[in-house]
Amino acid sequence: MLFSIFAILTVAGAVAAMSFRNLVHSVLALTFAFAGLAAIYLLLGAQFVGLAQILVYVGAVAILIVFAVLLTRDDGTAPRSILSSSWKESAVVVLLVFGVLAWTISRSLVFGQGGGSLPRDVSMQEIGNALMQRFALPLEIVGALLTVAMIGAVTIAVNEKEERR
Amino acid sequence: MTWIVRNLWLIPALPAVAAGLSSLAKQGQRKFAASLAIGSMGVALVFSLFAFFHVLSSIHSGGPAREVFDFSWLQYGSDSLKLGWMLDPLTAVMLVMISFVGLLIFIYSTGYMAHDENFTRFFCFLSLFAAAMLGVVIANSLLLLFMCWELVGLTSYLLIGFWYQRPAAAAAAKKAFITTRIGDLAFLIGMVWLYSQSGTLLFYDGGAGCMEQSAIAHMVAQSTAAGMMVSTAIALLIFAGAVGKSGQVPLHVWLPDAMEGPTPVSALIHAATMVAAGVFLIARVYPLMSANGEIRAAMSSTTQLQVVTWVGAITAVFAALIAVAQNDIKRILAYSTVSQLGYMMMGLGVGGVAVGMFHLITHAFFKALLFLGAGSVIHGCHDEQDIHRMGGLKKLMPITFATYAIGMLALCGFPLFFSGFWSKDAILHAAQEWSVSRVPFYLGAFGALLTAFYMTRQVCYVFFGESRLSESMRHSNGAGSAPLYERSATPHESPAVMTMPLIILAACAILLGIIGTPAWPWFDRLLNGQPATVDGSRFYEAGVLSVMLLSSAIVFVGLGLGWWFYGRKPIASADAPDAVEELQPQIFRVLRNKFYVDELYQATFLRFNAWLAQVSDWFDRWIWNGAVRAVSYLVLGLSWVARSTDAYVVNRGFDEGCKSARDGGRLLSHMQDGRTQNYLRVVGVAFAVLVVFLIWGGSR
Amino acid sequence: MTSLAGCLLLSAILFAVGLAGALVRRSAILVLIGIELMLNAANLNFIAFWRYGPNPEALTGMMFVIFSIGVAAAEAAVGLALIIFLYRNKRTTDIDRVNSMRG
């Protein structure tokens, strides 16, 4: 019940995000969709992930995108249509992909089987231990990746004027 | 385990630290950078000597010839990846050689690069290279070796392109890097395969290493699809890496171009150490190379060793032939390097580790000597590299001349007094006794002849006759990055900081011969981990003396021919065409008058040579370059293949075919319109297709 | 019906919507948003499989999502930096007009 409500909200947010003309609006709609997803995670008993989702996507990524939007005001020469020149073929491809996915799910074994019982929610200790022991190497790699990404983003986007200063 | 073995890592670590520090140095801090690099290299040399004598003592006291130190690098799951270093005679010898030659060349560079504004950068790169090279040598894990191997390649790239303002240098650097990549790719595949087979990349791990009996036997046991033994396949893949790195045919193309780099670099990297890394690699994995199935255990030589031998022999002659026709002083040396590397490979193939390595060591010394001499000549002649425009330097640069002559004689293998003679002789002897075929022996002999010939030619051009430099001053007003200092019209002897290394190296080039004579095969025994004994009677063993006589005869013939062509009468002017390129009637007449073998010689050999030079040049330019490009432009691969082929057709003159091919190329390249969404769309379709395929595959 | 199939369907829909955004719109930023959306759809799948999978104790799916969120943050940062750089050079973020890579 709750799930379907959240699902509908999420999809609505996503569709809105994809179809708004004003980019800021679509970013806000996107955050709405992300929030819905987070709610679904909570529903599925993945508390940590849900909250991390809000923290990262709503708190960081959305703001980032908004900044990018404000920093890139498109000049007036852009054609009025928000759709790209080759949107028809793209629509076909999208439908194809979605059809395939839906078909796969529909003929997969899990279809129609009821949900199992909710497992007791995982405590933070478990997650921490898992991160520190079994997944230590991936964790470090992700850390390195983030550092590199930060440096790279700064170097790419740094303004020449500020460089000279 | 003694102190030196545990702390062997210090030897590469020191230059690495030096590189790191001098990379922080400002452009102005020349003294700091130079002293740092030289100091670290000196300490590294001291450590290397420690290691060397440690090995000696342990051998003479009958101790273990090889000691390893392994540590686990990173832990994944239950398994762990181990790295390590080892100290065995091979390592010790290479360590001493590299750090010694390296030290001398560092000192030399302070003089040679004195006028370059990127002095500190140069020394940073040099130290980094030294570190990587020493790392290659001490590595006890194929992975560690590979890392340092790649690092060596990188530094070579950086140093070839050191004068990146010159397009030629930049292009050469790129060429070298990419060409060696081809070999390294094969190497990498071989390494991965080896790991999948033996489960470890340590060479020696107390019986568990991948170069030890169990793993080898396991690899020999299986056989690949083509029916060849897995060990053979892996060995060949690794050998491909060696081919790329040490410029064997067909991947030799980059080495001559690498001479665009500063001369000390050519001496250190592209003559003494790095190009020898390939040979060293083969020597290191020799157990794998000589791994043989029980069935053919009787037969002495394995498939992979035969391949090594043939490639080496062909390279030796091939490069020597090209060298005869060159005019650039450094290119001659480069091609001779290639051919000498061919000798080493051949020696490894026919005679085992000791033979090849002995030639490697001696060659390292005298070829470094030659390059530094050439550098001194170039330096003295204000960056003139064309030997036609030199001459008469014997009087002007006496020290350089003397040392250069020694080096040249050593390279030619002048009997008895020069190290080159003994090492080359060992190779020839082994080749003569090779069970499979005698052809490599003949090729080697022929190569020796050519070597003597072209070296004589070069020396005659450069040092004898009267100077043709004054007029060349008119021709070459400041080649490329000529360092700006007062241009005295007459060439001058180089400063002591450059001549001292020459003298030391010359001494080594003479003395080193002693340790490898048949009478006292100290080096051979050392590598096999046994003390050596003096025994003059070995001279009279089967074939030894005859081969010695034969090779010295060959050398004399070569020298004689060279002298006859070039040294006998001074070359008239810089524009005077080459004596052998039959453009001069009097030389024709002289030759005809002499004996008609020469005419045969003229008609066949020189034409053949010129033609071969052209062909190989053509090969360089179209086939191998085409391959390199194809690799580099992976996205446009198809269209590029079309392009290179159509260029090939253009050479033969079929224009319409070329045009159609080019159109095909353009057509293919049109598939790449830069639209992100088109790519994404293709991905989507592909995904859908894949899913459908998988589902149906699953339902079946 | 909060069952595995439900989650999968939802994630399929989200994926399709994101793909539509990435393919149909002409603004580079919105393409990036679409990609983020697809990523989240994938995350939802992971969570769903972790939750209904054989042993949730292993936490594998959850960990994967945590890492993928981290990677997604990096991806967004770099992507937007690229877009800003692009805008600075071409004064536009219309990817129909950004095809200088055409062969």
Added chain:
Amino acid sequence: MGDAADQFFVNLLHRAVGTLPAGLRPILSSLISVVAILSVFAFLFAVTTVLERKGLGRIQNRYGPNRVGPLGFLQPIADGIKSLTKEDIVPHSADRVVHFLAPLVLVFAAFSLYAVLPIGRNMVLADLNAGVLFFFAVSSVMELTIFMAGWSSRNKYSLLGAMRAIAQMISYEVPLILSSVTVVMAAGSLSTVDIVEKQAEYTGFFPHWFVFTPWGFAGFLLFLIAATAESNRSPFDLPEGESEIVAGYYTEYSGFKFALFFLGEYLGLFAISGLGITLFLGGWAAPFSFLTWVPSYLWFFAKLILLIALFIWVRGTLPRLRMDQLMNFAWKFMLPMALLNLVTTAVWHFLAQGVVRWVVCILMIVVAYVLLGRSLMHGSRLEKRVYRFAE
């Protein structure tokens, strides 16, 4: 008797819920407590406004509001009526929907922060085992609402204010979270309830609050500074710096929406102070073992009032920073100190009990502080002022 008083409200709630049909109980119980929290903190908000104005007045050597009601304590009611009856002006070019949503979402988020604050023993709305994470997640939503407000009202001052606010909040979120992570490490749990439980023990009559450890003290200071910046209060009130940009992101807001923003700000302030209390000052735990008979929620609110008083005092005392000073302070001082504080906490955790670890940790922090301060001071020489963020 103490226990009864302590658990009074809890039992009350149970009674009230007990009378209801079983199906509705969970929903209704949470509903009741939500209402309770709303009313209590709304009231606190009203009181605080008066107190703040009076306190500031005294600091600036004037009377605060003193006309409406006894000592002017009915002032907030008057303000409320005024803001309700005022005309609600929406700029013509504004983006109406977003302009309308922003204050609502802000207040909603601000209220939902209290869900994880244990305001007394067994008095927490939702004992999530990722409570702290929840707090930060929701507070990160507030940044977005501020952006919505600033962007939607199509006014350059609003946009500037919003940008400043977001930049500032993001920059100070990092040290804020890092300094809280120290506590999480020490307590070994993300659940606010557990954290308070950990601190509610006593050696002798002395409590185990985390402030009373070197890293805890440093962490608390960092937390306080970062919290001041997070809630946009002076000296970090650049986003609504009246003298520079009219009123920052709510320049274009009037009437009730403005009041909502005001409410949201103060609620955020209370919430973050409450978090500080929970993390460092032992939540509802009594300061001394012999004072445990006093009901726990009283302690919580006492500490809350104290912190608010501190904030008011700071506001009355310190001048406003410049934007670049703000950023430098965040990234060059707060962040390194917070990171070092993490390390110190780990050291503290792994060293054996006793004098040694005190000495070591204190040394680590003090030395780092001195060195960092020296180096930052060293660079700063008088030079022409560059409005890097104003251009």
